[in-house]
Amino acid sequence: MDSARGLSIAIWLLLALTISISGRVQVDEKKAANETLFEQGQFAAAETASRATLAREPGNFTAALLLGRIALLSNRLDEAEKWLTAATKLRPENKAAIGFLAEVFYRRDQFDRAAPLLRAQGKDAMARQLESFKGMVPYEVAGSAKAARVKFINIDPLPLVAVSINHGEEVNFLIDTGGSEVIVDSDFAEKAGIARFGEDMRTFGGGNRAAIAFGHVASLALGGVEVKNVPVHLLSTQRFSAATRGKPVSGVIGTVFLYHFLPILDYTGGQLVLEPRTRGSLTELERRAQLEKQVVIPFWMAGDHFMVSWGRVSKSGPVLLFVDTGLAGGAYTGPRSVLDEAGIKLIEEKVGEGIGGAGPMKIVPFEIDELALGGAKERGLSGVFGPFPASLEYGQGFRIGGIISHQFFRHYAVTFDFTGMRFFLKREPEGGHGSD
Numbered sequence: 142m143d144s145a146r147g148l149s150i151a152i153w154l155l156l157a158l159t160i161s162i163s164g165r166v167q168v169d170e171k172k173a174a175n176e177t178l179f180e181q182g183q184f185a186a187a188e189t190a191s192r193a194t195l196a197r198e199p200g201n202f203t204a205a206l207l208l209g210r211i212a213l214l215s216n217r218l219d220e221a222e223k224w225l226t227a228a229t230k231l232r233p234e235n236k237a238a239i240g241f242l243a244e245v246f247y248r249r250d251q252f253d254r255a256a257p258l259l260r261a262q263g264k265d266a267m268a269r270q271l272e273s274f275k276g277m278v279p280y281e282v283a284g285s286a287k288a289a290r291v292k293f294i295n296i297d298p299l300p301l302v303a304v305s306i307n308h309g310e311e312v313n314f315l316i317d318t319g320g321s322e323v324i325v326d327s328d329f330a331e332k333a334g335i336a337r338f339g340e341d342m343r344t345f346g347g348g349n350r351a352a353i354a355f356g357h358v359a360s361l362a363l364g365g366v367e368v369k370n371v372p373v374h375l376l377s378t379q380r381f382s383a384a385t386r387g388k389p390v391s392g393v394i395g396t397v398f399l400y401h402f403l404p405i406l407d408y409t410g411g412q413l414v415l416e417p418r419t420r421g422s423l424t425e426l427e428r429r430a431q432l433e434k435q436v437v438i439p440f441w442m443a444g445d446h447f448m449v450s451w452g453r454v455s456k457s458g459p460v461l462l463f464v465d466t467g468l469a470g471g472a473y474t475g476p477r478s479v480l481d482e483a484g485i486k487l488i489e490e491k492v493g494e495g496i497g498g499a500g501p502m503k504i505v506p507f508e509i510d511e512l513a514l515g516g517a518k519e520r521g522l523s524g525v526f527g528p529f530p531a532s533l534e535y536g537q538g539f540r541i542g543g544i545i546s547h548q549f550f551r552h553y554a555v556t557f558d559f560t561g562m563r564f565f566l567k568r569e570p571e572g573g574h575g576s577d
Contacts, residue, residue, distance in 0.1 A: 173190075173194070173203065174190050175187050175190035175191040175194060175203070175204060175207055176203065176207065178190055179207055179210070179211070179538065179539060180535075180538065180539050180540065181539065181540070182449075182451075182461045182539045182540060184211050184214060184215070184441065187207060187211060188207075188208060188211045191203075191204040191205075191207045191208045191211070192204075192208065195208070200231060202228055202231040202232050202235070202238075205224050205225075205227045205228040205231060206224070206225070206228040206235075206237070206238055206241070208220075208224040209221050209222075209223075209224035209225035209227075209228055209238070209241055209242075210225075210241055210538070212224060213225075213241055213244060213245060213443075214441040214442060214443060215441060215562055216248070216442060216559060216560070216562050218245050218248060218249060221241070221245045222242065222245050225238055225241050225242040225245060226242065229242060236261075236262055239258050239261050239262060240258070240262055242258055243255045243258035243259050243262070244444065244445065246258070247271075247445065248400070248445070250278075250279040250280060252271035252272070252274045252279060253271075253272075253275065255271055256268040256269075256271040256272050259271070264341065265339060266338055266339025266340055266341050266354075266355050267338075267341065267355055269338040269339060269355070270338040270339075270355035270356065270357060270372055271372070273336065273338060273357045274357065274370055274372070277369075277370045278369070278370060279370050279371070279372065280368055280369075280370065280371060280398075280401045281368065281369040281370055282366060282367070282368055282369075282417075283360075283367040283368070283369050284366075284367060286365045286366050286367075287366070287417045288366070288414070288415060288416045288417060289363060289364030289365055289366035289413075289414070289415040290364055290412055290413075290414050290415075291303070291363050291364035291412060291413040291414075291415070292411060292412050293411045293412060293413070294313065294385075294388070295385055295386055295388070296408060296411055296551075297470065297547075297551075298384050298386075298469035298470040298547065299315050299316070299317065299384045299385070299466075299467060299469045299470075299547060300315065300316040300406065300408070300413065300466075301313050301314070301315055301316075301385050301388065301390075302314055302316060302363060302364075302394070302413055303363065304361060304362070304363045304391075304392065304394070305360075305361070305362040305363070306325065306329075306333050306335075306358055306360070306361055306391075306392070307333050307334070307335070307358060307359050307360050308360055308362070309333060312329065312389075312391035312392070313385060313388050313389060313390055313391055313392075314363075314390070314391060314392040314393060314394050315378075315381060315384060315385065315390055315392075315393045315394070315467070316393070316394045316406065316413060316466065317393050317394070317395060317465070317466055317467030318395065318396045318399070318406075318446065318448065318464060318465055318466045318467065318557075319395075319396075319446070319463075319465030319466065319467040319468075319544070319546075320374075320393045320394075320395030320396065320446065320467065321374070321395050321396060321397050321444070321445045321446040322372050322373055322374050322395055322397045322398070322445075323358070323361065323371055323372075323373045323374070323392060323393065323394060323395055323397070323398050324373065324374045324375070324376050324378060324392050324393040324395065325356065325358065325373045325374070325375055325376075325378075325391070325392045326375075326376070326377060326378040326379060326390065326391045326392055327354070327375050327376060327377050328377070328379070329391045329392070330356060330373075330375045335356045335357070335358055335373070335375070336356060336357055337354050337355065337356055337375060338354075338355045338356065338357070339354065339355060340352045340353060340354040340355065340375075341353060341355070351376070353374045353375065353376050354374065354375035354376070355372070355373075355374065355375070356372075356373045356374070356375050357370070357371075357372060357373065358370075358371045358372075358373050361398075363413075363415075364413070364415065366415060368398075368401075371398065372397075373392075378390045378391065378392055378393060381393075383469075384469040393467075394413075395446060396445065396446035396448065397445050397446060399415075399557060400559050401418070402415040402416060402417065402418060403415075403416040403417065403418045403419075403422050403423065403426065403556065403557070403558065403559075403560075404416075404556070404557050405554055405555065405556045405557075406466065406550065406554070406555045406557075407554040407555075408550055408551050408552065408553060408554065408555070408569075409552060409553065409554055409567075409569040410554060418559065418560060423558065423560060423561065426556060426558065426565060430556075430565050430567075433567055435556075435565045435566055435567045436515060436516045436517045436564075436565070436566040436567075436568075437515075437516075437563050437564070437565055437566075438450050438514060438515030438516065438517065438563065438564040438566065439515075439562060439563055440464065440562055440563065440564055441562065442559075442562070443537040443538075444537070447463055447537060447541070448463065448464045448557075449461040449462060449463050449464070449541060450462060450464065450514055450515060450564065451514075451515065452512070452513050452514040452515065452542075452545060453511075453512075453513040454473060454475065454479055454480075454482075454483040454485070454509065454512060454542070454543060455483035455484060455485055455509055455510045455511055455512070456482070456483050456484045456510075457479055457482045457483040457542070458482065460475075460479060460540070460541075460542025460543065461539065461540060461541050461542055462514060462541070462542060462543055462544065462545040463533070463541050463543070463544045463545070464514070464544075464545055464546075464564070465544045465545075465546055466546055466547055466550060467546065467547070468525070468528065468544060468546035468547055468548075469547060470523075470547060470548060471523055471524055471525050471546055471547060471548055472509060472512055472519070472522035472523060472524055472545065472546060472547070472548035472549040473509055473512055473522065473524035473543055473544065473545055473546065473549070474524055474525050474526065474527070474528045474529045474543060474544050474546070475524075475526075475529050475542055475543025475544065476529055476531065476534045476542070476543065477526070478534075479542045479543050480507070480526065483509075485507050485508075485509065485524070486507060487505045487506075487507050487526055488505065488506050488507055488508075489505060491505065491506050492504070492505050493505075493506075502527050502528060503527050504525045504526065504527035504528065505525065505526045505527060506523060506524070506525050506526075507523070507524050507525070507526060508521075508522075508523060508524075509521075509522040509523065509524050512545065512549055514545055514549065514564075514566075515564070517553070517566050517568070519549050519552070522548050522549060523548065528544075529543060529544060550566075552568055552569040553566045553567060553568050553569065554566075554567040554569075555567075
């Protein structure tokens, strides 16, 4: 991997950074202690403070809403439903509470319950998309094969895999946890006869905005596993060929699809592994992790794909980092505030242009002495200033101090446990190669 000093005008890619179902959270300037703790990312302390508030004031809307949001961040969905339902009863007109409750049902694939709440927010296109699954089982794994091992066509600058849509011929899909639902190229979707249910505006790399359409795929197959009834976004993806060494790109596998499995992004082995999310597979994961001394890192998830965990950028203090693997070749992008705190200097003479989901953006590279996520640390990495949207720093109601991405994870097999909300990182032994 070239360092930032070796770059001329390279193309960096942040594929599909979209807003959550509930939209951007508005922050009240008059904050109680539990709100301040939440904004700082101190979720356990904010939960304790909110419970104490409700013990004194059973009708406190803010405390009920925060308890629902914290439970949702931790994927404790029954608890999230309880508190968010209470919040909507206290303030039936509050769109934030309605949106977070819609996220609970969306994560459970209870699309019939999520759709009317989305309509109440004016999100008619997504509501129509979800209503199209009436009488179906979303993300239904067909046949006897319940696990998949999908070899990467490319590993760098982003992992690329072969996918079949609606039993058609195999096409190339990128893997990017910065995307939410599966993205299908607009032109390819038209040829494949994928239905459209309207569109909405979303935010992508560099803060650029573009329309994204909502669709419904009958079948998505990869690595011998067929998944039926998959919600998708429709967006032009052919521009992303710069991240595939010129190979055509017909779509992107995002976090929502991976969420339905126990997925392993195995950069060192050059493959995507999709195991079922069962008690047995989780027990086996924990056994392997202990045996192999894997690094285990807790995370939280806002919206449908903003996975955040505590990390550090060079000399910065602890910051919550968004695990978005779609920054092609790079390890980190973030706001100016974190770069200043970290003592990072931009290499202004190397300014260039990158491509994001909504078009071009100005980028400036820099070097990173050390980047950490939980107990995992890597040195001598490169980053880029420009792709990180300003709206993301506080858009989820707490501070996100940047995106940690491809180059950091390049020497790991990364398992995403959406049940226990943990990352498992198994590092390649020294001297290993893990090349294409």
